[in-house]
Amino acid sequence: MNGEPTHGPTDETHPETGSQTGSATSAPGGTDTPGHRLTAGLTIGSRVVVRYRLEEGEGAAATDFVGELVARNADFLVVDTRTERVKLIRADVLAAKDVPPPASRTGRAHERVSADDLEKLMAKGWQAVDRGGVGDWVLRASDGFTGRANSALVVGDPSLPVAKAIDFAERWYADRGRPAIFQVHGASGFDPAEQPAVAELLERGYVVGGGHESWQRVLVMTGLSAAVPPLTEQSAPVTADAQLQLDWLTTYAEQRPVVPGATEAVLTGSDGQLFLSVRDPGTNAIIGLARLAIHPGWAGIFGLWVHPDHRRSGVATTIVSAAAMVARENNMPAMYIQVSGDNAAGVAFWSDLGFTVHHEYTYVAKASA
Ligand SMILES: CC(C)(COP(=O)(O)OP(=O)(O)OC[C@H]1O[C@@H](n2cnc3c(N)ncnc32)[C@H](O)[C@@H]1OP(=O)(O)O)[C@@H](O)C(=O)NCCC(=O)NCCS
Numbered sequence: 001m002n003g004e005p006t007h008g009p010t011d012e013t014h015p016e017t018g019s020q021t022g023s024a025t026s027a028p029g030g031t032d033t034p035g036h037r038l039t040a041g042l043t044i045g046s047r048v049v050v051r052y053r054l055e056e057g058e059g060a061a062a063t064d065f066v067g068e069l070v071a072r073n074a075d076f077l078v079v080d081t082r083t084e085r086v087k088l089i090r091a092d093v094l095a096a097k098d099v100p101p102p103a104s105r106t107g108r109a110h111e112r113v114s115a116d117d118l119e120k121l122m123a124k125g126w127q128a129v130d131r132g133g134v135g136d137w138v139l140r141a142s143d144g145f146t147g148r149a150n151s152a153l154v155v156g157d158p159s160l161p162v163a164k165a166i167d168f169a170e171r172w173y174a175d176r177g178r179p180a181i182f183q184v185h186g187a188s189g190f191d192p193a194e195q196p197a198v199a200e201l202l203e204r205g206y207v208v209g210g211g212h213e214s215w216q217r218v219l220v221m222t223g224l225s226a227a228v229p230p231l232t233e234q235s236a237p238v239t240a241d242a243q244l245q246l247d248w249l250t251t252y253a254e255q256r257p258v259v260p261g262a263t264e265a266v267l268t269g270s271d272g273q274l275f276l277s278v279r280d281p282g283t284n285a286i287i288g289l290a291r292l293a294i295h296p297g298w299a300g301i302f303g304l305w306v307h308p309d310h311r312r313s314g315v316a317t318t319i320v321s322a323a324a325m326v327a328r329e330n331n332m333p334a335m336y337i338q339v340s341g342d343n344a345a346g347v348a349f350w351s352d353l354g355f356t357v358h359h360e361y362t363y364v365a366k367a368s369a
Contacts, residue, residue, distance in 0.1 A: 042069055042077070043124070043271055046098045046296075050079060053092040062094055098271075100297030100334075109297070110222035110334035115185050115359040116155045118220065122336060123153055125293030125300035127269035129262055130176065134168045135159030141176050143262035147215055147363050148338075151181040154197050162196050166204070179368070181210060185220070185361035192362050201364050210365030217341035217362055223355035225299060225335050228324035229317070236315065238322035240292075241275045244268050248275045251286040255305055267291060274326065276319050280310070288315040292323045299327035301337045304346075316349060 042048055048069045054061040065088065067081035077088045077096070101117035113121075120138070128140030128149040136156025142149035152173075158165035166182075173180040182201060184192055192198040192208050202208075209216035231238075241248070244267055253263070267273070272294030277286045287307040293300035301323055306315045327335055337355065339346040 042072060042096055043098060044069055044072060045120070045124070047101055048077075048079060048096055049099050050077060050088055050096040051094040052088055053094055066099070098296040100295070108224060108334075110224055110336070111356075111358070113222075113334070113358075115187075115220075118222070118336060118358060119153060119155050119183075119185055119361070121295055121298060122220070122300060122338065123148075125270050125273075125295060125336075126266060126302060129265045129269070132172055134165045134172075137165060137169065139169055139172050141173065141178050142266050143259045144178070145257075145259040145262040145266055147181060147212075148183070149262075149266050150178060151183040151363060151365075154182055154184045154195075158197075162200050166197065166200055179366060181363055181365040182206070183361055183363055185359050188219075188357050188360055190360060192364065198364055205366060206364045207367050208362055208364055210363050211367040212363070213342055214340040215363040215365075217360055219339050219341050219347065219360055220336060220358045221339060221347075221350045221355040222334060222336045222358040223350070223353060225324040225327035225333055227354040228335075229321055229353075231318065231321045231325060235318045235321065236278045236281075238319055239277050239279070240322060240326060241277075242273075244275055247286055248277055248289055251277075251289055252303060252305070256303075270294070274323075276322060278315050278319060288319050290316075290319050290323065292326060294330070294332070297332055297334060299323060299330075299332040299335045301335065304337070317353070320353060 046069055047067065050065045051062055052065055054063055065079050065081055065086055067079040067086075069077060070080050070085070071078040075090055077090060077093065079086050079088060101113050101121055103112035104114035104117065105112050123138055123140065126146070126148050128142045130141040132139040134152075135158040137158045138153040138155065140149050140151060140153065144150055152169045160168065169182070170180045182197065184195055184198055186192065186195070193202060198208070244264060249264065249267070252258070252267075267275075270293045274292040274294070276290045276292060278288040279285060280287045287310045288305065290304040291302045293302060301320065304316055304319065324335065327333070335355075336358070337350055339350060341347070341360070
């Protein structure tokens with residue numbers, strides 16, 4: 001059976017036109033039946049490859065569809081390939097999996113992804129509680145917990161004139177009682193004001209950085225998991241927990257503003273994450289931690305922190321070495337991190353591990369946001 005091109009509305013929420021709250025991985029309108037387990041982990045909005053049976057019978061011809069999964073239910077998958085939208089009957093899906101974003105330029109695994117694709121990937125590594133969209137733009141809200149999870153990610157084509165897209169986003173945030181904040185990115189050293197969306201926002205009284213020093217310029221740095229030094233016999237033991245434990249959360253909350261509920265939801269909201277920590281052997285208190293977000297081909301590190309009394313003794317390096325080991329063992333050659341441009345220690349740390357700046361972003365908001 002052929003994949004059937006479809007251009008009409010699908011039977012479930014499209015992530016870019018509607019709003020979703022909570023897990024984007026569930027299959028609205030029905031649970032997966034056992035015969036459909038192969039596709040159970042697929043995430044709407046992800047790039048997927050689907051091996052699809054073209055005819056009945058053993059040894060029958062099959063083909064692969066590669067593209068963005070835009071909708072799914074118990075009976076169908078809808079995939080936007082480069083050339084068309086196809087509606088695939090799930091009973092004829094032989095195998096399917098999420099795959100890394102495509103290479104858009106030459107370079108090594110951590111260099112060849114486009115900034116847009118990396119931004120979309122990173123948004124899944126720090127999944128907002130409430131999500132919507134305007135075309136490719138991703139609208140995110142999480143009760144104010146972090147700029148990333150409470151801003152409109154300006155990527156790709158909003159499929160509306162920019163002013164109308166901004167109107168839509170402003171209404172979306174106003175409906176939630178939240179200020180509209182826009183995250184815009186560009187090459188290293190880019191001038192945000194040159195982007196049409198930012199020019200429009202500046203006209204409306206928004207300012208680059210939104211009045212926050214740490215929002216002015218955030219560096220997205222990428223590196224190879226294979227280039228991170230391995231753990232040694234001298235390395236402190238690192239705990240990697242798939243569950244968010246109370247003492248990890250408490251230690252995290254001691255060093256940054258948190259929003260009960262939203263913080264736990266964002267920390268645990270990706271398709272896969274690990275909570276890493278190093279403890280003081282004497283007191284058993286956590287002295288260093290990080291969260292590892294897991295993607296096809298990519299690992300992202302969030303919230304890396306070492307207690308001030310234990311800095312410059314290799315704790316962060318040990319944590320990242322453990323994260324890179326997990327990445328290498330799980331087919332994730334590329335790693336990303338996001339660090340404020342004004343965080344000299346953070347930038348020095350990542351540079352020391354061979355990470356380089358892939359692109360930068362800034363937040364554009366009203367000064368009161
Ligand atoms: C950045 C941070 C995680 C580093 O932790 P750490 O355990 O002190 O780092 P390490 O001891 O493993 O440092 C490894 C190397 O990174 C570089 N580095 C680390 N801190 C640095 C600093 N303050 N200034 C310059 N270089 C630094 C050095 O090259 C260092 O090697 P060296 O000590 O032999 O010179 C820690 O300072 C921290 O928690 N800061 C606050 C939170 C933060 O900024 N997190 C990073 C955001 S992505």
